[in-house]
Amino acid sequence: MSLAELLCTERIAESLAELECQPSAREMLLEGLPHAFGGERHPYQVEYAKLLRKCLEGERDLRLEMQQKHTTAAGEIKTQLEGSQTDLASGEEKVQAALAGVEETAAALSIKQVASKEEEKEYLVAKADKETALLQREKLEREKAEVDSVANGSLQMLLNGSWEDKDACDDFVSAVFEYLKSMNCEAPLLASLPKALAQKPADRRLFDEVVFKEVVRIIGAKVTIVTSAIEKDEEEFKDVNATHLGAWAIWDVACDDERASVTSHEQAREILQVTKSDKSALEATIAEQSSLFEKAALEQALAESKAQEIERALMELERLNNDETQAENPVNGEISESSPKRRKIEAVETVLPIVPAQGGS
Numbered sequence: 198m199s200l201a202e203l204l205c206t207e208r209i210a211e212s213l214a215e216l217e218c219q220p221s222a223r224e225m226l227l228e229g230l231p232h233a234f235g236g237e238r239h240p241y242q243v244e245y246a247k248l249l250r251k252c253l254e255g256e257r258d259l260r261l262e263m264q265q266k267h268t269t270a271a272g273e274i275k276t277q278l279e280g281s282q283t284d285l286a287s288g289e290e291k292v293q294a295a296l297a298g299v300e301e302t303a304a305a306l307s308i309k310q311v312a313s314k315e316e317e318k319e320y321l322v323a324k325a326d327k328e329t330a331l332l333q334r335e336k337l338e339r340e341k342a343e344v345d346s347v348a349n350g351s352l353q354m355l356l357n358g359s360w361e362d363k364d365a366c367d368d369f370v371s372a373v374f375e376y377l378k379s380m381n382c383e384a385p386l387l388a389s390l391p392k393a394l395a396q397k398p399a400d401r402r403l404f405d406e407v408v409f410k411e412v413v414r415i416i417g418a419k420v421t422i423v424t425s426a427i428e429k430d431e432e433e434f435k436d437v438n439a440t441h442l443g444a445w446a447i448w449d450v451a452c453d454d455e456r457a458s459v460t461s462h463e464q465a466r467e468i469l470q471v472t473k474s475d476k477s478a479l480e481a482t483i484a485e486q487s488s489l490f491e492k493a494a495l496e497q498a499l500a501e502s503k504a505q506e507i508e509r510a511l512m513e514l515e516r517l518n519n520d521e522t523q524a525e526n527p528v529n530g531e532i533s534e535s536s537p538k539r540r541k542i543e544a545v546e547t548v549l550p551i552v553p554a555q556g557g558s
Contacts, residue, residue, distance in 0.1 A: 246514065246517075246518060249514060250511065250514055253507055253510055253511050253514065254511065256503075256507050257504055257507040257508055257511065260500050260501075260503045260504035260507060261500070261504050263496070263500040264497055264500035264501045264504055267493050267494075267496040267497035267500055268497045270493045271490055271493035271494050271497055274486055274489050274490045274493055275490055277486055278483065278486040278487060278490055281479055281482050281483045281486055282483060284479055285476065285479045285480065285483060288472065288475055288476040288479050289476060291472045291475070291476075292469070292472045292473055292476055294472075295465065295468045295469035295471075295472045295473075296469060298465040298468065298469070299462070299465045299466055299469050301465075302458065302461045302462040302464075302465040303462055305458050305461070305462075306455070306458040306459060306461075306462045309451070309454045309455040309457075309458040310455055310458075312451050312454070312455075313448070313451040313452055313454070313455040315451075316444070316447050316448040316451040317448050317451075319444045319447070319448070320441075320444040320445055320447070320448040322444075323437075323440045323441040323443075323444035323445070324441055324444075324445075326437050326440065326441065327437050327438055327440075327441040330430070330433065330434045330437040330438075331434075333430060334427075334430055334431075334434055337423060337426050337427045337430055338427065340423045340426075341420075341423045341424065341427055343376070344376070344416060344419050344420050344423055345420065346372075347372060347373055347376045347416060348416045348417070348420055350369075350372070351368075351369040351370075351372035351373050352369075352373050352412065352413070352416060354369050355369050355370065355373065355394045355395075355409075356398075356409065356413070357398070358396075358397040358398045358399075366395055367395075369394075370390070370391055370394045370395055373390065373394060373412065373416075374387065374390050374391060374394075376416075377390065377412065377415065377416075380415070380419065382415065386408070386411060386412075389404070389408050390408065390412070392405075393405040393408035393409065394408070394409070394412070
């Protein structure tokens with residue numbers, strides 16, 4: 198076998214080594230390949246060459262079919278990948294929009310929280326004012342009850358002289374004395390009170406009457422003052438209470454607004470998480486599709502390369518077959534050297550005369 202034939206068979210062997218369409222025939226073809234060409238070919242060698250061509254053509258067709266399959270798959274995956282990339286761009290826009298929503302609701306929540314705190318302060322001030330007003334009201338009511346108790350109770354009993362015994366009289370006098378003492382009345386009046394107030398109406402002297410009149414005047418004035426203070430306080434308390442109720446209502450509305458802002462902010466954060474999750478899922482899908490596309494493109498390229506390699510092997514096989522045919526049947530009209538028998542026949546034909554054919558009617 199010549200060097201050229203050896204190189205051809207080596208190329209064919211490389212293709213046979215990866216034969217897939219008929220793996221059972223691969224070893225047989227590989228073993229027979231070194232003996233299939235060179236010199237005069239046996240009929241079995243001719244059949245071998247036919248079988249080899251058939252297997253290589255089958256392998257080439259298989260590789261072309263695989264190439265087409267992977268090309269189609271790569272195209273489908275590319276279409277899906279482009280769609281996913283478009284979705285990812287949209288997903289990124291959604292994430293940015295969600296981020297803007299979170300920032301917007303966070304800013305709104307901050308404003309509502311500040312407003313709620315301010316309204317709470319106003320409410321607490323109004324509440325404190327109401328509590329102070331209630332304490333003042335209670336104080337005035339106690340003063341009114343106390344002065345009424347003295348004016349309508351102890352002092353009235355002393356004025357009427359309707360006590361039952363000396364102990365009762367002393368109790369009434371003591372009550373009036375202690376009350377006037379708490380009012381910081383003048384010392385001479387306080388000193389004259391016990392004796393003057395203890396006199397029955399019939400036993401009272403002019404001085405006693407003067408003392409009684411002064412006591413009635415002072416206590417009456419106190420009743421008037423306390424009554425007027427209560428009436429004035431009642432009007433003020435209405436205003437304070439109205440301010441308290443208004444501050445409470447405004448604060449309550451501010452709290453509702455803050456709670457609504459909290460809810461909106463939480464919803465915005467949830468939307469952001471969903472959009473981020475969707476984006477991450479798309480990124481994972483794109484990564485997977487990119488990997489599949491690369492794999493399909495690689496498989497397509499490999500199948501194409503194998504098909505081309507087998508096509509070259511077929512060309513080598515065709516070259517070997519042509520070389521064998523030319524060896525058996527020389528081209529360019531060349532005639533091989535005549536055998537001795539042939540030379541004798543040619544010599545006889547040269548000597549013998551040409552006899553015309555006999556024809557008859």
